[in-house]
Amino acid sequence: MKLTGAELIVQLLERQGIRTVAGIPGGANLPLYHALAESGLRHILVRHEQGGGFIAQGMARATGRAAVCFATSGPGATNLLTAIADAKLDSIPVIGITGQVPASLIGTDAFQEVDTYGLTIPITKHNYLVKDAAELVQVIPEAFRVALSGRPGPVVIDVPKDVQKAAVEIDALPEPGAADPAPRPDPASLRRAAEMISAAKRPVVYAGGGVISADASGLLRELVARCDLPVTATLMALGALPADDPRFLGMLGMHGSMATNAIVDKADLLIVCGARFDDRATGKVEAFAPNAAVIHIDVDSAELGKIRSLGERDAAVSGDVGVALTALLALAPAAKRTQWWKEIDAVKAAHPETPPEDPMHPWSLIRSIGAMAPLDAIVTTDVGQHQMWAAQAYPVRYPRSFLTSGGLGTMGFGLPAAIGAALARPECTVIALVGDGSLLMNVQELATLAEIGLNIKVFVFDNGQLGLVRQQQELFYQERYVASRFERRPDLAAIARGFGIEACPLASFDAAVVEQALLTDGPVLVNMAVSETENVFPMVPPGAANVQAIIRAPKDRAGRRS
Amino acid sequence: MYIPNTIIELLVDNHAGVMSHITGLFSRRGFNLEAILCAPVNGGETSRMYLLVNRDGRLEQIVRQLEKLRDVRSVTVRDDYDHTVFARIEDLITSGAG
């Protein structure tokens, strides 16, 4: 059959099971858009390519399947970069297809030419510049295979306009690209890990995003029950165990609870599952679980020993977390760890949590929303204080139901990621917990949302500040508040209404308003006026050990005028 | 402090972006790269590349990161090679300059 490169791309995407793509057309990808007209693909017209990238991320994070976004050359491609970099750091399978100037013009500073290939090398798992339309039959399936295999990640395919227009003769379309079989760990390393688990007196599981991306949460729950193991999670692993599981200790690290960090500190064995010793999780690395031997399970063997070197007493398990957990379930004897749980309970008793009393405290608001939300709701967050409060307070019940920008920490993630999640899981209510600062970074996507009318509830934590920046200035920069306060505060509810989204302000707590928002069909925005000066605690000061977290602002600051 | 060097031998797909992928990995991750030698083999379908790198604690991490690149087909640390080839290039460069 004879097809244009653009038609070929569209057909290959359909064969990959893609139903929805997000993007914006422009000169260099118009042939691709032309081909969309005759396809079954649904196109979501975003208002900024970064929004398109995050919509694709929302789809991918909510399902584990690869998702696709389109951008034109030059500014379209550069606008997409942040969302691609974000996907790289959180290992999300997103495929960006960018238009490029015709091949004959590459290198001539043509109109809207940028070196998309060069720009995306460091922020993708792999990237392609397609020189010939015939290559597409190999490149598109391979892009999906690369994005999904092993440790997932983003792929960018840059396609010059003339390649999109060129006619190609092909006999048959190739098989869709799929993830390679999950890499199986070396059995000896698993046997050793099982022995270490059964010999340990004070083991702790440190679960990371790899557990979610390997769809291994169920297996983790089984192993944890069988071997009676306490579990802490990184920001990326929230939902791997239900928040109310008695063996779940909550999040560790910079804004983890004092008790959780203290328990990790006491561990004699850390069972690291799909986590990478990120500095936000470990604090000062040398002081992180200093007495623990380590079992490090990761599908990306470059992570083993990257931050925490593994020695004689440790075990490196290179392979799929799910495969490893299945093996450990068969190898590790069942256990009951009464003594260790006694110690854990004592640590918890020594660091009691005192929830804020004010119902308008963001922590309380998040608890209230969580209590009223449907059990299968998907939550997205932006980046800042509200994100950390969400991680602390939202009762995350399932994997892939807490979507947040962990590695790159990109403000503006919450709204478009919610749109992507709602597109991929239309049966679920999607709750976007966003900051007033972050919302404005992709506020234009309210137009997209109004147009497609998804079941998304946007709750804005409006503190008139770049709150997390303000907090650091208060705690570590002698209260010099430079550029962290908004001098003028826009009326975000009015803005939402201007986009055609139902919206209301919430100045004092009213459960009925929250409930009404959750029950209303379609998009709603609730703008919640919260304190301008609240801080997220505990907080591990940058560079300090996790056990040196502070739980309130030091009151005796030298030179402070009141 | 003297840090001894060693050679990493790579077999890579031969296309325009590969060198960028390799050198970008080194600069991005803060690995030292002392010298590179590269030439097409197999009629141009692949290239063989020799990287002169520090033999320090990061060597293993460099190898693992290289192995993750799609265009890298094989990575071998060659302790059996002497470094005269790089020394000869240095001679060539200095004599050419003089």
Ligand SMILES: Cc1ncc(C[n+]2csc(CCOP(=O)(O)OP(=O)(O)O)c2C)c(N)n1
């Ligand atoms: C794109 C981007 N720019 C800057 C930052 C640095 N930063 C981290 S948190 C933050 C403040 C976020 O403010 P807001 O969204 O209102 O949330 P809050 O902390 O007030 O809850 C800033 C500026 C960032 N993470 N992302």
